[in-house]
Amino acid sequence: MSAAEYLSKGRDYIDSAICNYMPEETVYPVSIHKSMIYSILAGGKRLRPILVIAATEAVGGNREDILPFAVAVEYIHTYTLIHDDLPALDNDDLRRGKPTNHKVFGEAIAILAGDALLTQAFYLMTHSGLMNAVPPERLLQAAHDMTVAIGTSGMIGGQVVDIESEGKLVDAKTLEYIHVHKTGCLIKACIRAGAILSQAKTEELEALSNYGEQIGLAFQIVDDILDITADESLLGKDVGSDVDKGKATYPALYGLDEARKKAEKLVEEGIAYLEIFKNRAEPLREIGRFFLQRTF
């Protein structure tokens, strides 16, 4: 199966699951559910849940067994997008070609919708549906690992430094800190979660962590590149918005060519860690390569 096919089938699989774990938008209070569903169904690629699944399958697990956890990471991703777009943070009006959450529902509901999606993510990570196949100790370990990845020593730390670096001259070390933490930590944690839940051995978890670290950073570098080179209608947001905001980016610091080479090297090194999994890691390899080829 090609990467495009694997990702497209994975997206459909996650899409059909995503609303099963969400109150319908007619449930009182209606506005918050409408707001959550608006953003969760805004058409993401579902890369993070697919990475949970691909890691689970690399260590011989079944995607059905860990489905609520895979959905949870998309909720986490969506909460960060809603809060990031707020006027006090990135102040974005457009996301995936649609008005951002606070533009539609107002700031108060957008803040609470983000909070609710994060809460609902933990609801899913401790969901009884996971306990048929996953030992409770592993479930606790994966959930705990996720909290570290998305807390102040991980994703939130990256967001903070990103905000505080706007309009400033940023050195290479700070830029790498921002990208590794803001984007890389969650991507790595998704891969680790799949492995932990499906009872990966120590060396398997280590290999997947290393792979995740490399492709997590590569993903964000490509994001920076696409912000300059992409077709606006495909990207779904303003091209050049990083530059406009004075954001630190890899192309700004290294130039487009160097940035692309760095991303390619990271993916190559990441894929090299997957050798022990033989064919079972083929989807992860394909996803790594896809990260370099994506156009939005």
Next chain:
Amino acid sequence: MSAAEYLSKGRDYIDSAICNYMPEETVYPVSIHKSMIYSILAGGKRLRPILVIAATEAVGGNREDILPFAVAVEYIHTYTLIHDDLPALDNDDLRRGKPTNHKVFGEAIAILAGDALLTQAFYLMTHSGLMNAVPPERLLQAAHDMTVAIGTSGMIGGQVVDIESEGKLVDAKTLEYIHVHKTGCLIKACIRAGAILSQAKTEELEALSNYGEQIGLAFQIVDDILDITADESLLGKDVGSDVDKGKATYPALYGLDEARKKAEKLVEEGIAYLEIFKNRAEPLREIGRFFLQRTF
């Protein structure tokens, strides 16, 4: 031990634990840790962690065994205060006699500090320190139960209806919805958590849930009353701020006397549920009575 003594000792116990589980404010990125610590150390009564402990002790458990979970609920409470105070929500400048988080650290950091405290709460709820004494299944159950209590069918639901009711004429049913959800659900969940973690029997958990439901609502009614009658220097925020914001309150709907009678009746009924615990529930009884007597 009197309620005042139990609460004061409980507060000291929680205060000394609270920073053990928090990165120091010198840890990079410094601003977010300073912001989190500012609000968590702003001098709360630590009622919610004390309720976790008191419920644990009512069913024969040890407070040391569940300490990270008790601290977690204070993080949750603090996150809600930071987000509630934001300009887009209640727009409060003062909390516990000090400038609110966003007044000191700016809105972006305040939003992220709230997110980080919620995340750190789940870090604590899945903390390995709990696993010495608490079976992992119970830990997952307590954490899951908490997510329901603080999600859109619980606390966030209450916040949403509260915001959407501002300046409107609110009927008794809506007012009760707001109070039960915005405040009551977390209080009830704290009591349930202590019970679940310490392996309460079904009838014990049910009795404590009923107690929690009654005193949770009573707590918020007294809060409404104090907003009118309290000494501003003790309350730490503007007296009359509910009225100024056009908030729905029990005294506004029923009058001060009726509101007080309702709170007294709820506490009395709540305490009646505790009979099966005999002396072990004495702190919970005292806390219920204290809820009526508190002056801030």
